Amino acid sequence: xxxxTTLIVNGVTRTIDLDDPRVTLLDLLRERLxxxxxxxxxxxxxxxxxxxxxxxRRVNSCLALAISHDGANVLxxxxxxxxxxxxxxxxxxxxxxxLQCGFCTPGQIMSAIGLIQEGQAGDDPERVxxxxxxxxxxxxxxxxxxxxxLAAQKTLxxxxxxxxx
Amino acid sequence: MKTFDYIRPASVQDAxxxxxxxxxxxxxxxxxxxxxMKGGVIRPDKLVDITRLPGLDRIxxxxxxxxxxxxxxxxxxLAHDRNFSRRFPAVAEALxxxxxxxxxxxxxxxxNLLQRTRCAYFYDVASACNKRDPGTGCxxxxxxxxxxxxxxxxxxxxxxxxxxxxxxxxxxxxxVEVAGKAGQREIPLEAxxxxxxxxxxxxxxxxxGDLIVAVRLPADAARFAAHSRYLKVRERTSYAFAxxxxxxxxxxxxxxxxxxxxxxxxxxxxxxxxxEAEAVLTGEQAAISLFRRAAEAVLATAKPSGDNGFKIELxxxxxxRALALAAAGTPARPPALPASPLAVSGVALHA
Numbered sequence: 258x259x260x261x262t263t264l265i266v267n268g269v270t271r272t273i274d275l276d277d278p279r280v281t282l283l284d285l286l287r288e289r290l291x292x293x294x295x296x297x298x299x300x301x302x303x304x305x306x307x308x309x310x311x312x313x314r315r316v317n318s319c320l321a322l323a324i325s326h327d328g329a330n331v332l333x334x335x336x337x338x339x340x341x342x343x344x345x346x347x348x349x350x351x352x353x354x355x356l357q358c359g360f361c362t363p364g365q366i367m368s369a370i371g372l373i374q375e376g377q378a379g380d381d382p383e384r385v386x387x388x389x390x391x392x393x394x395x396x397x398x399x400x401x402x403x404x405x406x407l408a409a410q411k412t413l414x415x416x417x418x419x420x421x422x
Numbered sequence: 423m424k425t426f427d428y429i430r431p432a433s434v435q436d437a438x439x440x441x442x443x444x445x446x447x448x449x450x451x452x453x454x455x456x457x458x459m460k461g462g463v464i465r466p467d468k469l470v471d472i473t474r475l476p477g478l479d480r481i482x483x484x485x486x487x488x489x490x491x492x493x494x495x496x497x498x499x500l501a502h503d504r505n506f507s508r509r510f511p512a513v514a515e516a517l518x519x520x521x522x523x524x525x526x527x528x529x530x531x532x533x534n535l536l537q538r539t540r541c542a543y544f545y546d547v548a549s550a551c552n553k554r555d556p557g558t559g560c561x562x563x564x565x566x567x568x569x570x571x572x573x574x575x576x577x578x579x580x581x582x583x584x585x586x587x588x589x590x591x592x593x594x595x596x597x598v599e600v601a602g603k604a605g606q607r608e609i610p611l612e613a614x615x616x617x618x619x620x621x622x623x624x625x626x627x628x629x630x631g632d633l634i635v636a637v638r639l640p641a642d643a644a645r646f647a648a649h650s651r652y653l654k655v656r657e658r659t660s661y662a663f664a665x666x667x668x669x670x671x672x673x674x675x676x677x678x679x680x681x682x683x684x685x686x687x688x689x690x691x692x693x694x695x696x697x698e699a700e701a702v703l704t705g706e707q708a709a710i711s712l713f714r715r716a717a718e719a720v721l722a723t724a725k726p727s728g729d730n731g732f733k734i735e736l737x738x739x740x741x742x743r744a745l746a747l748a749a750a751g752t753p754a755r756p757p758a759l760p761a762s763p764l765a766v767s768g769v770a771l772h773a
Contacts, residue, residue: 260428278428278469281456301457305524314498314527320456321528324428325449325471372523377502383758390660391522 262327267336283307283318294334294363305392306364309333315371334363346409355405357396368392369406423459427468434601441470442631451528454537487641493532493634511752512590512650519654519761520586522661532634534587541581552578553622567728574690579622580727588693590669593685594643599636615692646671653744654761664688666737668744677707696720708749717741
């Protein structure tokens with residue numbers, strides 16, 4: 258039985274013929290679309306490395322059944338930079354050493370983008386840590402990650418103020 | 423993962439008909455279901471995807487003042503709904519203390535009620551588990567039982583229900599609206615989950631095909647808004663299930679508690695409504711000594727199911743402290759660490 262699934266991935270409409278209903282959004286991105294920036298860690302919704310923005314919300318793509326999200330809009334790490342210009346959250350992770358080995362970084366960055374959009378954390382480091390607790394970092398770069406998120410949020414709110422003006 | 427048929431019905435009626443066959447499971451966000459299917463813990467033949475069913479994603483106040491929350495409302499959306507969290511702050515705090523931001527963004531209200539236990543023996547398909555495979559026994563008995571139940575357990579199962587959301591809900595007399603083969607019906611949340619007895623595989627009173635369509639909170643439950651808290655002890659500060667939790671809601675007239683609601687989480691296979699505690703509190707003035715008597719009343723029947731006697735004392739202290747926090751008043755905004763005993767507060771830390 259075949260299932261045709263259409264997704265808008267990083268702004269591009271992609272139609273994928275699924276030969277198996279078991280394909281997760283994560284496996285679809287990595288194995289069918291070769292978008293391997295989104296990582297597979299635990300594959301059970303515990304580590305957060307597979308975080309993507311699905312219809313405007315950060316979620317664990319390993320727990321999302323692709324077939325159930327036909328028509329959805331997906332933003333992955335490959336879609337956040339504009340050409341050679343990094344996203345402000347990517348810049349902030351570099352500036353604040355928000356990584357060591359880098360394996361969890363795509364998930365951290367997508368989660369941070371989601372957190373900033375949600376707007377619940379403000380400039381409170383405790384709320385940022387709580388809001389990022391779904392992303393594990395085995396190198397324990399947490400201090401840098403928290404600083405990066407706070408800095409990126411400041412940059413992004415300055416940009417959006419300029420946009421309004 | 424075993425393969426399965428996949429269907430996406432267009433109406434609640436079609437969904438109920440499709441899911442009435444054995445071997446069928448409803449799929450909403452799948453945050454628990456996918457995990458269980460990947461582990462081979464449950465192996466449905468068919469998934470009935472309910473995510474596109476119309477009308478199940480609304481949060482509304484009904485004309486009579488009841489709050490009605492559709493089964494497909496996301497946990498995060500409910501917690502951040504200004505009107506809902508103002509009326510039912512302990513429910514919002516409990517939601518925010520659960521899982522991670524990513525999971526709260528996906529997981530639904532109906533799915534939260536029906537999530538399965540996190541008992542390690544249930545998850546480990548090599549272990550005996552009466553809940554997973556009826557009649558095979560319970561390896562948690564005599565096994566690693568530190569986090570298992572202290573109330574309402576049986577020789578057949580000592581697991582706990584993992585939901586935070588359900589704890590304040592049961593305290594506030596929530597009602598579950600269910601669509602089934604014979605039409606729609608209402609079940610008080612307190613009567614929704616079943617204790618294990620000798621049928622631990624039956625976790626709720628739902629029948630095949632039954633679909634949760636909404637959860638309702640009565641208008642009266644909003645009268646506790648000024649003194650409502652959820653407190654949750656877990657093994658790390660964030661993103662962990664409760665070892666023990668408590669919801670406390672008080673209504674004062676002057677210095678007197680005229681109405682009290684208390685429920686415990688992490689202690690049994692259902693959210694545990696503590697009516698004995700409520701009876702002790704009603705008509706009295708708030709004091710730590712009173713809160714201790716209330717906690718004693720509910721925990722009088724608690725019994726270790728293994729190496730978890732500490733949970734009885736912990737539940738006593740969590741209950742006392744949740745009551746003290748509720749008496750001190752609901753904060754204007756949930757703390758940075760929702761429901762955490764480590765959150766800064768004006769209340770004495772050691773109950």
